[in-house]
Amino acid sequence: MGEEEERVAAVIDVNKPGLSVTTTIPDFNRVLMASEDALHDVTDDRYELIEEGPASTVSRTWTALEGREPQWIVAKCATVRRKFSKEPHDIVKELRILSNLSHMNIVSELSHFEDTKASMLTIYVPYIPFSLVQFFANPSFAPFSSSFPPIREPTQEATLIVIAKSITFQLLRALAYLHDPARRIAHRDVKPANILLTPEGRVILIDFGVAWDGEGSSQDDLWPEEPGHMYFEVSTGAYRAPELLFGTRAYDAAALDMWSAGAVLAEMFSTLRLCSNDDEAYDEEPVYSAQAGDGPFVVPHRLRVGQPETYWCRDTLFNGRRGEIGLAWSIFKIRGTPTSETWPTFRDLPGASSVDFMVVPKVPLASFLPNLPANSAPVLDLMEDLLAYPPTQRLSARDALQHAWFGGQILLPPSYPDEDERIVSELDGQNLTDVLGGLMA
DSSP states (O other): OHHHHHHHHHHHOOOOOOOOOOOOOOOHHHHHHHHHHHHHTTTTTOOOEEEEOOOOOOOOOOOOOOOOOOEEEEEEEEEGGGSSOOOTHHHHHHHHHHHOOOOOTTTOOOOOEEEEETTTEEEEEOOEEHHHHHHHTTTTSSOOSSSSSOOOOOHHHHHHHHHHHHHHHHHHHHHHHHSTTTOOOOOOOOSSGGEEEEEEOOOEEEOOOEEEEEEEOOOTTTSSSSSSSSOOSOGGGGGGGGGGTOOOOOOOOOHHHHHOOOOOOHHHHHHHEEEETTTGGGGOOOOOOTTTTTEEEEOOOTOTTOTTTEEEEEEEEEESSSSHHHHHHHHHEEEEEEEEEEEEEGGGGGTTTOOOOOOOOOOOGGGTTTTTOOOOHHHHHHHHHHHSSSGSSSSSSHHHSSSGOOOOOOOOTSSOOOOTTTEEBBTTTBBBBHHHHHOOO
């Protein structure tokens, strides 16, 4: 950024919750609007790299697109040549799907550009700086104080419940829209990193790079899929549904999303663990997922709260760091080894007979989720319905929205459509931005 651009970025900081981007600077477009060539060149120094991986490069820049007001935008760039593409990530299909979606809880495509010479496609979407990964790592998002021993804080617990319901309800709204028979789209990578929050508390589901289009593949897709010949190399780590771990190419893609949503919901109430950038320097076995009996906050004996290079992280319910077999076993240790009663079609999965797992019973979810509110029965019941083994028994997004846990009032952003009588924009004189407060700082 030049000096003037840095000054404007300092004035308009989208990372500060509740800040309204309305400041006007003289000759604003001249200063900030990139030239057409620079706009589409993600190697230009106006772009700040967010993430670079084998499937795509994601950057952000401050600019104006096609006559719009200047804003922070994200540019997702990937090849359109199969030989260089990471299967099954498909930016061509992603653009096709996004261009036909319109929902306030789903990221909107602002524009796109194809560089035919370089065989690259870039999709431009709004920049939203806050994800659930950051939110979950905040020790205030818990019903207890982070003192030792932890003390249940009624006000903090009430805030947790309001926010957890709001986030989950909005995520389910997005999934219900996608899964609707009129669209039959599945995201197939629901996880905290792909669930963003605006300063007003609106949930935005992003990254449709491995989405399933129920209408069928286009001949232009990089990696076409048809029912019965679907990719099982989708979803991420701890949020992968168990049927994907056994090689099936014929599955209910919407049911994958519902399992992932259940894993995300459970994570809202799991242990907060103090971690360190120097963890690899120790010989201790790292903890990658929830452990039965752990408390709301766990501080390893070698660390202290406030120590430099330490940070809080939240346990995932299942262990996605030990490969497919390790993930399957971490699921079975909590949900029970599948049997003919609990999952009648399990043995029909292609890889189900290639590995024999020790037979263990299902154990209560609550023992892995120490940050549950005092009245946890309703939310545990919803988790049970989402984390059901047979995909046909998992609650659909539409039905989940009617679950008893969502009884009463649900606090959503003021801009949210209020056709549902449960939706309110204020509770006890506070809107969602007020309730989120310092959690998004």
